[in-house]
Amino acid sequence: MTKVLFVCLGNICRSPTAHGIFEKMIAEAGLQNHIGVDSCGTGAWHIGNPPDDRTIAAAAGRGYDLSALRARKLCAADFDDFDYILAMDTRNLADIIKNAPDNYPGRIQLLLDYLEDDNILEVPDPYYGNGEGFERVFGLIESACESLLKELTPVNA
Known part of the structure; x- marks a missing residue:
């Protein structure tokens, strides 16, 4: 099984959004x-x-249920458990790399590396903004997750 960590x-806006979106895409593709x-x-x-609450509301408006998710902090075991560790922005990426063991065999990169628009590198943090920011975040993450799912879909699936 390939495991992805956002x-x-x-862990209350962008990464749970990616978690919920990707989880639903995985289920719809029958790839659980x-x-x-x-x-x-x-x-x-x-x-x-x-x-x-604004993340949950934006998610519900797009058909995603994030209500069961709970925030947690990146830990050492994550580097043993996950094949892909995908950061929302360059600050998160730097923090992940700083904590990663030298021999981590997986991928650590930005989620938007999977976005076909090369002009956007980071998922903006909507926390201090208005509802439009949350909608923009959903659009970016959905597009990137679609590309990620294509890459991770087994050939015989």
Whole structure:
């Protein structure tokens, strides 16, 4: 099984959004036995909390249920458990790389490396913005996750 971890700062906006979107895409493709997904943050402020209310509302408006997700912090075991660790922005990426063991065999990269628009590198943090920011985040993440799923889909699936 290929396992994917989405990482943002607090694990209440961007990474749970990616988690919920990718989890639904995996289920719709019937690939639950081939691809696993989780999310976390590089910071510990929100451990145990559900996603931000605005994230949950934006998700529900697009048919995603994030209500069961709870924030957690990136930990050493994640480098043993996940094949892909995908950061939402360059700050998160730097934090992940700083904590990664030298012999980590998986991929650590930005989620938007899978976005076909080369002009956008980072998923913007909508936390301090308005509802439009959350909608933009969903669009970017959905597009990147579609490309990621294509890459991870087994040939015989």
